[in-house]
Amino acid sequence: MARIVMKFGGTSMAGIERIRHVAARVKREVDADNEVAVVVSAMAGETDRLVNFCREASSLYDPREYDVVVSSGEQITSGLLAIALQAAGVKARSWLGWQLPIRTSDGHASARIGEIDTTALNASLAAGEVAVIPGFQGVASGERVTTLGRGGSDTSAVAMAAAMKADRCDIYTDVDGVYTTDPRIVPRARKLSKVTYEEMLELASVGAKVLQTRSVGLAMKEKVRVRVLSSFEDGDEPQRGTLIVGEEEIDDMERQLITGIAHDKNEAKITLASVPDRPGSVAAIFTPLADAGINVDMIVQNVAHAAQSTDVTFTVPAADLPRSLEVLGLNQATIGFTAIDHDTRVAKISVVGVGMRSHAGVAATMFATLGERGINIQVITTSEIKVSVLIEEDYTELAVRVLHTAYGLDAEDAAA
Amino acid sequence: MARIVMKFGGTSMAGIERIRHVAARVKREVDADNEVAVVVSAMAGETDRLVNFCREASSLYDPREYDVVVSSGEQITSGLLAIALQAAGVKARSWLGWQLPIRTSDGHASARIGEIDTTALNASLAAGEVAVIPGFQGVASGERVTTLGRGGSDTSAVAMAAAMKADRCDIYTDVDGVYTTDPRIVPRARKLSKVTYEEMLELASVGAKVLQTRSVGLAMKEKVRVRVLSSFEDGDEPQRGTLIVGEEEIDDMERQLITGIAHDKNEAKITLASVPDRPGSVAAIFTPLADAGINVDMIVQNVAHAAQSTDVTFTVPAADLPRSLEVLGLNQATIGFTAIDHDTRVAKISVVGVGMRSHAGVAATMFATLGERGINIQVITTSEIKVSVLIEEDYTELAVRVLHTAYGLDAEDAAA
Numbered sequence: 001m002a003r004i005v006m007k008f009g010g011t012s013m014a015g016i017e018r019i020r021h022v023a024a025r026v027k028r029e030v031d032a033d034n035e036v037a038v039v040v041s042a043m044a045g046e047t048d049r050l051v052n053f054c055r056e057a058s059s060l061y062d063p064r065e066y067d068v069v070v071s072s073g074e075q076i077t078s079g080l081l082a083i084a085l086q087a088a089g090v091k092a093r094s095w096l097g098w099q100l101p102i103r104t105s106d107g108h109a110s111a112r113i114g115e116i117d118t119t120a121l122n123a124s125l126a127a128g129e130v131a132v133i134p135g136f137q138g139v140a141s142g143e144r145v146t147t148l149g150r151g152g153s154d155t156s157a158v159a160m161a162a163a164m165k166a167d168r169c170d171i172y173t174d175v176d177g178v179y180t181t182d183p184r185i186v187p188r189a190r191k192l193s194k195v196t197y198e199e200m201l202e203l204a205s206v207g208a209k210v211l212q213t214r215s216v217g218l219a220m221k222e223k224v225r226v227r228v229l230s231s232f233e234d235g236d237e238p239q240r241g242t243l244i245v246g247e248e249e250i251d252d253m254e255r256q257l258i259t260g261i262a263h264d265k266n267e268a269k270i271t272l273a274s275v276p277d278r279p280g281s282v283a284a285i286f287t288p289l290a291d292a293g294i295n296v297d298m299i300v301q302n303v304a305h306a307a308q309s310t311d312v313t314f315t316v317p318a319a320d321l322p323r324s325l326e327v328l329g330l331n332q333a334t335i336g337f338t339a340i341d342h343d344t345r346v347a348k349i350s351v352v353g354v355g356m357r358s359h360a361g362v363a364a365t366m367f368a369t370l371g372e373r374g375i376n377i378q379v380i381t382t383s384e385i386k387v388s389v390l391i392e393e394d395y396t397e398l399a400v401r402v403l404h405t406a407y408g409l410d411a412e413d414a415a416a
Numbered sequence: 417m418a419r420i421v422m423k424f425g426g427t428s429m430a431g432i433e434r435i436r437h438v439a440a441r442v443k444r445e446v447d448a449d450n451e452v453a454v455v456v457s458a459m460a461g462e463t464d465r466l467v468n469f470c471r472e473a474s475s476l477y478d479p480r481e482y483d484v485v486v487s488s489g490e491q492i493t494s495g496l497l498a499i500a501l502q503a504a505g506v507k508a509r510s511w512l513g514w515q516l517p518i519r520t521s522d523g524h525a526s527a528r529i530g531e532i533d534t535t536a537l538n539a540s541l542a543a544g545e546v547a548v549i550p551g552f553q554g555v556a557s558g559e560r561v562t563t564l565g566r567g568g569s570d571t572s573a574v575a576m577a578a579a580m581k582a583d584r585c586d587i588y589t590d591v592d593g594v595y596t597t598d599p600r601i602v603p604r605a606r607k608l609s610k611v612t613y614e615e616m617l618e619l620a621s622v623g624a625k626v627l628q629t630r631s632v633g634l635a636m637k638e639k640v641r642v643r644v645l646s647s648f649e650d651g652d653e654p655q656r657g658t659l660i661v662g663e664e665e666i667d668d669m670e671r672q673l674i675t676g677i678a679h680d681k682n683e684a685k686i687t688l689a690s691v692p693d694r695p696g697s698v699a700a701i702f703t704p705l706a707d708a709g710i711n712v713d714m715i716v717q718n719v720a721h722a723a724q725s726t727d728v729t730f731t732v733p734a735a736d737l738p739r740s741l742e743v744l745g746l747n748q749a750t751i752g753f754t755a756i757d758h759d760t761r762v763a764k765i766s767v768v769g770v771g772m773r774s775h776a777g778v779a780a781t782m783f784a785t786l787g788e789r790g791i792n793i794q795v796i797t798t799s800e801i802k803v804s805v806l807i808e809e810d811y812t813e814l815a816v817r818v819l820h821t822a823y824g825l826d827a828e829d830a831a832a
Contacts, residue, residue, distance in 0.1 A: 016472040050492065056432040057496050058503035065502075068495035068510050072488035076466065079484035080473050086481075087474035094484050098514065099559055143515055 002167040003035040003125070007135065007157035010044035011174050012231040013077045016084070023084040025172070025231065026130060030090050037121070037131040037164060039157040040081055042073025047136075047150070063108035067137075067147045071097070074134030074153070082132045092130040095121060097137035097145065102156070104138035104146045111138060111146035113155065116163035125164075133160060154215035162222035169224050170241075171211060172231035177242035178203065178210055180409040181261040185397050188410040192259065196247045199259045202352040202386050211244075219244065247354055257362065258353040258407040261400050265393055267297060268321040268344045269378065272328070272337035274309040284335045285312060285328070292327045294320045298348070298381045298390055312337075313379055315390060318344050346378065347396040350388040351403060363387045369406040375399055418583040419451040419541070423551065423573035426460035427590050428647040429493045432500070439500040441588070441647065442546060446506050453537070453547040453580060455573040456497055458489025463552075463566070479524035483553075483563045487513070490550030490569070498548045508546040511537060513553035513561065518572070520554035520562045527554060527562035529571065529634075532579035541580075549576060570631035578638035585640050586657075587627060588647035593658035594619065594626055596825040597677040601813050604826040608675065612663045615675045618768040618802050627660075635660065663770055673778065674769040674823040677816050681809055683713060684737040684760045685794065688744070688753035690725040700751045701728060701744070708743050710736045714764070714797045714806060728753075729795055731806060734760050762794065763812040766804040767819060779803045785822040791815055 006029065008022050022038075029036050042050075050070045054061045078094040085092035100121060104111035121131055135153025140146045148155055154171060161169035176191065178200065183189040195203070197220035201213065210228055219226045229241025275281050282301070289296055294316055302311040316324045321342060328340060356362040363380075366387055370377060375398065379390035391399055404410060422445065424438050438454075445452050458466075466486045470477045494510040501508035516537060520527035537547055551569025556562045564571055570587060577585035592607065594616065599605040611619070613636035617629060626644055635642045645657025691697050698717070705712055710732055718727040732740045737758060744756060772778040779796075782803055786793060791814065795806040807815055820826060 016469060019473065053432060053492070053496055054499060057435065057499040060503070061499045062502055065495040065498040065510055068498075068512070069492050072491045075488045075491070076469070076485050079481040080469055082481040082484075083470060083473040083477045086478055087476070094481055096484070096561070145512070 001033050001035065003164060004029060005037050005039060005157050005161040005164065005166045005169040007039040007153060007169065007171045008041065008231055009153070009173050010041040010046070012172055013040055013042065013081070014044040016080070019077070019080050019084050020088075022081060022172075022231065023088045023090070026081075026085060027088050027090050030130060035125045037125070037133060037160055037166070038081060039133050039135045039153060039160055040074060040077045041135055041153045042077055046073040046076070064144055067108050067111075067145045071134070071137040071145050071147050074136050078132045078134040085130055085132070090130055091128055092132055093124065094132045094134070095124075096134060098139040098143065100133070102133075102138035102159075104140050104148070106140045106146075108140070108144075108146055110149035111140060113138060113148065113159040116159060118163050121164070151212040152214075154212040155218055158215045158219045158222070158224050158226065161224045161226075162218070167225070168227060169219070170227045170229060172229060173210060174230065174232065175210055175228070176230035176233055176240070177228055178244075178260075180259070181400055181404050182263070185263075185400050186261075186404045186410075189404065190409060190411045192242050194243045194245060194250055195259055196250060196354050197244060198247070198385050199352050199354055200244045202350060202383075203260050203262050216244065220246075225249075250354075255355050256353060257355040257359055258351055258409065259355075260352050261403050261407070261409070262350045262352060263396050263400050264348045264350075265346075265396060266318050267315040267346060267348050267390070268318040268324075268342060269313060269315050269346045269390060270321075270324060270328070271311055271313045271341040272335065273311050273339040273341065274337060275312050276336045277308045277310045281336065282312065284331065285314075288327050288331045289316070289324060292323060294324050294327070298379045298388065300379045300381075309338075315346070315348070315379065345393040346390050347393045347399075348388050348390055349396070349399045349403065350386050351407065352386050354385050356387070357384055365406055366403065369402050370399060373398060373402055417449050417451065419580060420445060421453050421455060421573050421577040421580065421582045421585045423455040423569060423585065423587045424457065424647055425569065425587075425589050426457040426462070428588055429456055429458065429497070430460040432496070435493070435496050435500050436504075438497060438588075438647065439504045439506070442497075442501060443504050443506050446546060451541045453541070453549060453576055453582070454497060455549050455551045455569060455576055456490060456493045457551050457569045458493055462489040462492070480560055483524050483527075483561045487550070487553040487561050487563050490552050494548045494550040498546075501546055501548070506546055507544055508548055509540065510548045510550070511540075512550060514555040514559065516549070518549075518554035518575075520556050520564070522556045522562070524556070524560075524562055526565035527556060529554060529564065529575040532575060534579050537580070567628040568630075570628040571634055574631045574635045574638070574640050574642065577640045577642075578634070583641070584643060585635070586643045586645060588645060589626060590646065590648065591626055591644070592646035592649055592656070593644055594660075594676075596675070597816055597820050598679070601679075601816050602677075602820045602826075605820065606825060606827045608658050610659045610661060610666055611675055612666060612770050613660060614663070614801050615768050615770055616660050618766060618799075619676050619678050632660065636662075641665075666770075671771050672769060673771040673775055674767055674825065675771075676768050677819050677823070677825070678766045678768060679812050679816050680764045680766075681762075681812060682734050683731040683762060683764050683806070684734040684740075684758060685729060685731050685762045685806060686737075686740060686744070687727055687729045687757040687759075688751065689727050689755040689757065690753060691728050692752045693724045693726045697752065698728065700747065701730075704743050704747045705732070705740060708739060710740055710743070714795045714804065716795045716797075725754075731762070731764070731795065761809040762806050763809045763815075764804050764806050765812070765815045765819065766802050767823065768802050770801050772803070773800055781822055782819065785818050786815060789814060789818055 135156035226244040551572035642660040715730040
């Protein structure tokens, strides 16, 4: 007997037919003698409908009341799944966030999960009941309803799995796992059977829109074994999907130098010309940006000119570009740059893999491979498990394809 | 300063524009220095949508989960009205059933309100906040969500008014008050400025679809002053709508012999022929019907024939006719009737008024008036404040019109 958390997203809950399909999937785990908690999203489109109501009512809506409104989407699907499970002959009940309770911070509309009381839940599971839990919601001090921010149901599922000491947290989604790269760009991309939390964080944050980044960070911290798999594909083999685990769970045999290639077109490049080359000048650039809540990603400082000044280039999320330019303009005198330049036609290409720690040649292979194709590298950053470069946006697909081949990631045949 | 409860139905909450209109209406009461709690229904159509989801998921749905699903309709509108009130510059917050809490019985899907804790609510009102309370919902033992049954929001409003010791409970609806009869049948029907609880119960239960019957009974028990008025009509005069109060609040001057004429086409007549005329035979008819949860309304036992048997005629709700015939058929041997006859083409016409207690002539006037028009009376029942007759359905409108005139209820001019 294992204890598992199953999480189903909005497309899996869109309508009673699909909810019945989810109930059948859950029943299979129950029939295999597992203790099961199910975390559900709202029906696809429902959260948008509710968010729009709030915005229509007031552009400056009270986030506490917003939470009351939008949390109802998951309340509805949790009740409906409990009914569908009972109809399938499975004992089940719903547990709203305040009923368990799932305690969160007071940060309404983007609360963080604190303690989850599992006393009542454990008694219910022990009595053979499936627990159906609305994702995305909790309760803050003063017994007010909270939500975790968009996409928060993945985080709910991982937090439930940690609190319940579940053996596994299965995230059912509309893709069948995590791939070595975007299969729409590289048809020979391979599905990974295992990936580490660290790799998943790099792959997720650069556009592999499979799991919410926050949920992966939480899984890493709490050591929750997460499996990503498709809710639209049937089959009982326990090996389907991609398992996301700690590095220690990956055998040497399985370990590969490079796990995947990610790309991200949502960054913008900013260059400040002739920044004075003296202590404190870099802080003068990034402190006001940080104060404005803008995440700076890649940074490169060019070799100083003879004139004791330097060019500084960095990237910010493209959506934050206008605000970044405004903040920098206001601080021009303090920073002391002479000109500001920006470019949104850039893409970040990342090569990710825990194996690269002990291999010096990864970056060299990357630069050589891109160079052979005449792709110019504008900025480079490296971390323990990642090398990223910024290139011209038009070369994105070409770069991903040649790197995928260069690191030996192509599948034997396209259908794999 | 008065303390008032305002209740708005589904058509008043159907969409953000209407919710904004409700917020403006509430603001007027707040600006007049009143303490206000607002009880809201779900958006028109929303409860039906949610009920259908449950039915689709399983015809034998768990009422506890049904309550989780359908209570979300009012949760949504209460959050949205709080946002709209804040946007209008009025301090406000929502209070879900479990937050106050509103304790109810465990009868899921048709729970009865028990105790309402007003401690937190009173503190909030004292701090100048409008309380927005979802109607129709509460919380039962084990902290499970309950609902009160369809139309329960009127009952929620009256119960809140009683618990808060409110000076008044204003029910905003899509009619502008209670009329002497259905204005679609009698254009000269007059709006009543006051009506007693007892009269309202008779008028409501016979088809004046203004207020849920249960809410009137509760208002009578708790002595809550209820006012029914239109949410689509503006104007500040405190006298608009119809006030529903105890008999002691109606002056002799205002008191009329007859308050109104009601009609109901939703009954069916059953006649059992040749029931043995001996002790216990009537009980043999009505006990099995009561056991099946069928409400018998009018009953008449004909004069015994020479053969020591009698015909028994009674009415049941038309919707319960097939089940009634089945129950009676199963018990034919015990009851001992020889034949069973039924008719759904009947209508019940009732003359209602607290004033009739001391006037013997009301029934006589009724029979004479109907007789003059050739309308045959099939069954008669009387109570302290009502005389009802069963007639052929085709004569319904004619009967209502001639009685309205006979009791002097016609307005001076049709526009009144």
